[in-house]
Amino acid sequence: MHYALVILIALVLGCGAGEPLLVQEVKTVSGHLRYQAANGTVTADLVMPDSTRQVPGMMGNTMEPLDGLPGRRFRYTAVRDLPELVRFTVNVQEEPTIFSFVTHGIYIDSLPDSLYRDRSVNFPVADRGLTERESLVIFFEPGDRSTPRRILVSGPTSSGVVSLPPQAVDDIAPGNYEVYFVKQRLFKDQIGTTKASIQTEYFTQSKDVVVQ
Numbered sequence: 001m002h003y004a005l006v007i008l009i010a011l012v013l014g015c016g017a018g019e020p021l022l023v024q025e026v027k028t029v030s031g032h033l034r035y036q037a038a039n040g041t042v043t044a045d046l047v048m049p050d051s052t053r054q055v056p057g058m059m060g061n062t063m064e065p066l067d068g069l070p071g072r073r074f075r076y077t078a079v080r081d082l083p084e085l086v087r088f089t090v091n092v093q094e095e096p097t098i099f100s101f102v103t104h105g106i107y108i109d110s111l112p113d114s115l116y117r118d119r120s121v122n123f124p125v126a127d128r129g130l131t132e133r134e135s136l137v138i139f140f141e142p143g144d145r146s147t148p149r150r151i152l153v154s155g156p157t158s159s160g161v162v163s164l165p166p167q168a169v170d171d172i173a174p175g176n177y178e179v180y181f182v183k184q185r186l187f188k189d190q191i192g193t194t195k196a197s198i199q200t201e202y203f204t205q206s207k208d209v210v211v212q
Contacts, residue, residue: 024093024193025193026190026193026194026195027049027050027092027093027193027194027195028049028194028195028196028197029046029047029048029049029056029090029092029194029195029196029197030046030047030196030197030198031044031045031046031047031196031197031198031199032044032045032198032199032200032201033045033086033198033199033200033201034200034201034202034203035082035103035200035201035202035203036203037105037202037203037204037205038203038204038205038206039079040079040080040081041077041078041079041080042059042076042077042078042079042080042082043075043076043077044058044059044063044075044076044077044088045073045074045075045076046058046063046073046074046075046088046090047072047073047074048071048072048073048074048090048092049072049092050072050092051070051071051072052069052070052071052072052091052092053069053070054090054091054096055069055074056074056088056089056090056091057088057089058076058088059076059078059083059086059087059088060087061076061078063075063076064076064077082103082105082202083103084102084103085100085101085102085103086100086101086102086103087099087100088100090194090196092193092194093192093193093194097191097192097194098191099189099191099196101187101189101198101200103200103202104126104127104128104183105126105183105202106125106126106136106160106181106183106202106204107125107126107204108125108179108180108181108204108205108206108207109207110123110124110125111123111125111179111207111209112209113207113208113209113210114209114210114211114212115164115169115172115209115210115211115212116169116211116212117166117169117170117172117174117211117212118166118170119166120163120164120165120166121163121164121169122161122162122163122164123161123162124160124161124162125160125161125162125181126160126183127160128159128160129155129156129157129158129159129160130153130154130155130156130157130183131155131156131185132155132156133155133185133186133187133188134155134156134183134184134185135152135153135154135155135183135184135185136152136153136162136181136182136183136184137150137151137152137153137181137182137183137184138150138151138152138153138162138179138181139179139180139181139182140172140177140178140179140209140211141177141178141179141180141206142173142175142176142177143175143176143177143178149171149172151164151168151169169211172211173211174211174212175210175211176208176209176210177208177209177210177211178206178207178208178209179206179207179208179209180203180204180205180206180207181203181204182201182202182203182204183201183202184199184200184201185199185200185202186198186199186200187199187200
């Protein structure tokens with residue numbers, strides 16, 4: 001009985017004495033993407049977890065190394081439409097990793113020319129609501145270029161219609177304003193041992209609005 005127990009222990013220990021598992025470290029690529037509808041420009045920045053000579057690709061284009069090679073910071077700038085599907089490629093591990101995310105634009109055309117501080121107002125800004133990782137910021141730039149005011153609409157929302165009650169507008173002084181919207185979204189994903197975290201911003205054109 002004692003002899004059999006010794007053999008069993010030896011077998012168990014032998015099974016656990018194989019080659020150690022190789023655990024790869026998860027590394028994160030971070031960045032920022034901005035689209036400005038007023039001049040139709042796209043600007044994207046990526047920060048790699050380590051210095052690299054493998055230049056990332058953004059929307060089918062090679063990015064510019066900001067600190068030379070090897071480096072960590074890369075940028076892409078172009079005058080173009082923002083595609084519905086944004087793809088970018090990074091080489092963090094041995095193989096290139098392709099990330100992609102869908103973009104959803106917004107518009108400002110439906111914002112009324114006049115807003116009344118004692119009335120509610122509803123206007124569409126998109127064909128879909130905001131997700132929990134999205135928000136909409138409404139910026140009011142005063143005509144005298146003093147401190148701008150803003151209204152934040154946080155997701156999730158059920159539709160692309162923005163509803164502002166009187167208390168959201170009555171904090172803005174009467175006057176002439178240049179108004180524009182900024183839709184913000186945080187994109188996160190992981191493929192294999194490479195993570196991506198990208199903050200996106202979609203700036204609409206501006207519109208002249210009177211607050212009364």
